[in-house]
Amino acid sequence: MxxxxxxxxxxxxxxxxxxxxxxxxxxxxDLGPGVHGLxxxxxxxxxxxxxxxxxxSRPTEGCVLWDGTDVTRSPExxxxxxxxxxxxxxxxxxxxxxxxxxxxxxxxGLDAAVANxxxxxxxxxxxxxxxxxxxxxxxxGGMRQRVGIAQALLNDPRLLIVDEPTAGLDPxxxxxxxxxxxxxxxxxxxxxxxxxxxxxxxxxxxxxLIHRGRLVCHAPPExxxxxxxxRVWTWVVASSSLAEVRxxxxxxxxxxxxxxxxxRVVADTPPHGSAQVVSPNLEDAxxxxxxxxxxxxxxxxx
Ligand SMILES: Nc1ncnc2c1ncn2[C@@H]1O[C@H](COP(=O)(O)OP(=O)(O)O)[C@@H](O)[C@H]1O
Ligand SMILES: [Mg+2]
Numbered sequence: 001m002x003x004x005x006x007x008x009x010x011x012x013x014x015x016x017x018x019x020x021x022x023x024x025x026x027x028x029x030d031l032g033p034g035v036h037g038l039x040x041x042x043x044x045x046x047x048x049x050x051x052x053x054x055x056x057s058r059p060t061e062g063c064v065l066w067d068g069t070d071v072t073r074s075p076e077x078x079x080x081x082x083x084x085x086x087x088x089x090x091x092x093x094x095x096x097x098x099x100x101x102x103x104x105x106x107x108x109g110l111d112a113a114v115a116n117x118x119x120x121x122x123x124x125x126x127x128x129x130x131x132x133x134x135x136x137x138x139x140x141g142g143m144r145q146r147v148g149i150a151q152a153l154l155n156d157p158r159l160l161i162v163d164e165p166t167a168g169l170d171p172x173x174x175x176x177x178x179x180x181x182x183x184x185x186x187x188x189x190x191x192x193x194x195x196x197x198x199x200x201x202x203x204x205x206x207x208x209l210i211h212r213g214r215l216v217c218h219a220p221p222e223x224x225x226x227x228x229x230x231r232v233w234t235w236v237v238a239s240s241s242l243a244e245v246r247x248x249x250x251x252x253x254x255x256x257x258x259x260x261x262x263x264r265v266v267a268d269t270p271p272h273g274s275a276q277v278v279s280p281n282l283e284d285a286x287x288x289x290x291x292x293x294x295x296x297x298x299x300x301x302x
Contacts, residue, residue, distance in 0.1 A: 015061075059072060
């Protein structure tokens with residue numbers, strides 16, 4: 001039985017890179033067991049936050065606590081229970097999956113006999129048993145990502161951090177990867193970053209929206225969607241008026257049909273006489289929250 005509380009607390013973290021840019025500002029977030037999505041556009045600060053959580057980068061301000069220990073001062077307790085799949089995950093093409101995982105296990109200081117047993121189990125978990133002896137150079141993007149997850153799981157981590165793990169995966173591999181994360185989340189804290197709503201829609205029990213280094217909101221997906229309920233509209237416009245509608249409204253979807261384009265729009269009042277309210281999806285909620293974060297940040301005229 002595990003008795004650790006498994007609690008990750010990010011407290012008012014700021015990160016300023018050389019050159020003056022604040023990649024994170026006043027970032028505060030509490031996470032417990034389960035899959036959590038870190039969702040935001042490119043450049044929002046996701047990788048910056050994840051590198052800080054993985055203790056390979058230090059915050060300029062604020063601190064990070066793992067089960068109450070400040071890991072910016074003493075990273076060891078977190079490092080022992082950490083699994084990390086960086087965004088740019090490189091493998092050695094000459095090595096086989098098994099050789100690569102043995103190598104990483106050795107670097108992590110794991111006992112060789114324990115590691116070998118664990119590698120067999122992990123290859124089976126990520127569905128690579130049959131190709132474990134083949135060279136990584138011949139692996140597809142999806143297979144490499146699964147090797148990446150396997151290496152992150154070598155020490156049976158309590159905190160698993162995966163940075164844009166679905167980039168380069170085909171739709172089927174995405175689904176498989178999502179299911180794998182959901183399986184893994186039972187007794188660990190899993191934080192997955194992505195700029196793609198679909199990656200977190202089905203698996204994340206909470207979603208932290210990040211925009212320009214700031215937390216926009218942190219809530220279960222249902223709650224994010226409730227915030228746009230009654231404000232998502234759909235109707236069909238002629239293709240020729242699409243550009244005009246896009247200028248005027250927050251368009252979250254557009255599907256071509258024989259009679260024009262069926263639009264989804266988030267708006268407080270009906271955008272058109274024939275517009276019908278539809279139930280929101282996470283994409284509507286995401287785009288609306290982001291758009292609000294953008295306008296909130298515009299400084300008032302002097
Ligand atoms: N090593 C670095 N030095 C300077 N600026 C950086 C560095 N890494 C990231 N940035 C900047 O910090 C911001 C956040 O980047 P990043 O954390 O990579 O965002 P994301 O992962 O959400 O795409 C961006 O403006 C990026 O250009
Ligand atoms: Mg990134």
